[in-house]
Amino acid sequence: MIRFFLTICVVLGVSAPAHADVEIQEVTSDSGLTAWLVEDHSIPFVALELRFRGGASLDAPGKRGAINLMTGLLEEGAGDMDARGFARAKEALATSLGFDVGDDSLSVSARFLTENKAPSMDLLRAALQNPRFDQEAIDRVRGQVLSGIRSDAKDPNELASRAFDEIAFGDHPYATSLSGTQDSVDALTRDDLLAAHAAVLARDRIYIGAVGDITPEELAALMDDLLADLPQTGAPMPPRADVDITGGLSVIPFATPQSVAVFGHAGIAQEDPDYFTAIVLNQILGGGGFESRLMDEVREKRGLTYGVYSYLLPKDLGEVYLGSVSSGNDRIAEAIEVIREQWAVAAREGVTQAELDDAKTYMTGAYPLRFDGNGPIARIMVGMQMMGLPIDYIPTRNDRVEAVTLADVARVADELLDPEGLHFVVVGEPEGLENTPAN
Template identity: 65%
Template sequence: MSRHMPPARTHVQARAAALPAALALRIGGVLIALALLLAALPARAEIRIQEVTSQGGITAWLVEDHTIPFAALQLSFRGGASLDAADKAGATSLMAALLEEGAGDLDARAFARAQESLAASFGYSVGDDSVSISAKFLTENRDAALELLRKTLIEPRFDEDAIERVRAQMLSNIRSDLKDPNAIAGQAFSKLAFGDHPYANPQDGTEATVSALTRDDLLAAKQAALVLGRVSIGVVGDITPEELAPLLDALLGDLPQDGPPLPPRATVQLTGGTTVIDFATPQSVALFGHEGLALDDEDFFAAYLLNTILGGGSFESRLMTEVREKRGLTYGVYSYLVGKEEADIWMGQVASANDRIGEAISVIRAQWARIAEEGVTQEELDNAKTYLTGSYPLRFDGNGPIARIITGMQENGFPIDYAATRNEKVEAVTLEDVNRVARERLRAQDLRFVVVGQPEGLEAN
């Protein structure tokens, strides 16, 4: 149930994904041994979450686990790339990428050495609606690791040489995206869906906007994005509530309490039809969708189950069966519910040869209409419930993933017992619920397809 659009991941996300492996190579056996220990831990959804409030009024959710001397911290600040003005697009992404390129009295190299010596890893990522920051650290180095993290939040240096180095990396990624059919489709789809709303702007900006960003722009982006009053915090591992509370004040207490207004509600502007973007490639890629429904909608769980049956990633889904298995039109076709803070879309993706993408789109439209008209069977619903309830505990496969989950629960306004009750909500959905939602919420005539390639026999409208 991602709250962000799927296409190209940002430069910051790529750096964050690569960081733990790079650290393991640099510091040898410490993190490798720790990773092996984490891999041996059982997946669990029955977790005990405690709410911890510091003396300064900062609240976090904590899952204690003292089996190994290690903990994970997740911070998520509401706002993200949607706070960027159109002519400053990419400012938040560039800012976040620079947070560990030197902080306080440590330049980039000194900061990297300090991080290595503590066997700590930090990650920074940006989405339309949030800036997410993660940290993993050993108990013996906890205070020093969090002080180093504090410096990145409060005292980032934004040295000119670091700015230019990271800017060049971002510009390289932006240019690469201009040649990536998936990135082209994602940006075009966002523009059609959101018009002049900030969601239509690329998270990493454009060559023009990123090239023009100044150090003052980055300082302003940090001040706007890293706001104490908009943070959700999850902590998992070898730490007690009594130990955590003062660390929250030390880590975050110097951040500004308030920031600029968040973006307004976005009107989803998609209309039925097909958009074709000419691109020289033997295989066309397509994104498609129409307006969806929010996480707090009373019909969300019925829609979630319905989407699992329609195209939710299983080889048993309707779309996979009809488009791939029966006709061999694609290697994969998927649908998913995209929930942003200020907009919701029911969408999907497919890729097929230029001479077959038109047929694939016709089949998708037909299946979208068929499931709306005829509904699903009890057997399909039972299978979807088994899949969703059985796979849910597998998400709780380590301190870091659990920290992300409980932080996401706070962001989405879920109660503290959501992890324990989520499967009950899935099981409570009836066949009547799912088929009513199919009739009311699936609208094949409103599907907009954005196709990038050189499709044969497919007309844009």
């Protein structure tokens, strides 16, 4: 029964209860790789998280979608195992391997029982260093990607997001979908996938986190065995995006009874000293769910939407401050007017002490809930490394929240919020709205 329970834990990616009082050790391997480790021997289970900086933004010119397609093929056969053989091997070991890619990183998640560490890492090593890229698997996964692209072309939310990205990021890779286009994905060859593999899976851009039943010495040996033979360097990182958003309105006609809007302006970098205050500000303005100002003004008081949200999006190479709302075609214009008004009020007047206190209470209370298992802790640690946060960030994070003052929020609101610079992309058949020139 215990073995069955542990197997389910690995398959589902869960573990024993965890909390924010985690002790992180820095581990360095003989070859110079560095990882952060939370050692926990209460259950014979390990979560390993790898992240390669660059992600889909490293696509070669004219090869958009190559890294996304390559990532989808990493567990579709490796070494002497085809896709079915690889899947059977994972199942026999009760090992979970996951691969995902975003604009800024390619993520690898592994969950395995301690007793199966060696064969589980053999599988992962084969996937990372010797993927097969069989033509049958390429054609099958390519078909899945193309199906997603066709579906996105009919999704007003995706259409709005894509149009806003083009406005915000110009000719940067961020401006286009990491999935690529029908034409670009159709044209990808096996050689393109091999080049994409070499571009992103390299030692000079890797971040590692591990949680569970493993010692520092064991982790150091595992890192070298798993990763030492990867190329030392990959493709050069793209330049920073020239985020150039001017206020205005773009309407994309689309036959639907409800319009969707994505809105935003330039954001703030994570390394900015005011970034933490900006997070607190956004919690109050639009990030706090039903407790936020936007939700109160747009939904609760006027009934214009089921949901309206805002969030900071600090990508590695460019920052934006975004929001989204949907409303009936006959009411979206009013929703936009209210959002602009609330953006202006917050910029001009800041927030109240009660709002700040409520935001702090929520943010400090919710933070420990993120540490609900080995996998989430490993992901958080890797994210911390990529953001350049100190190793003691977790126990000090809530102190940083509590240190934010009303004056801090007022100053950052005045500097960051730009109601006149907000650009709205509306997809639908909105009444009373049409394309307007940028400010």
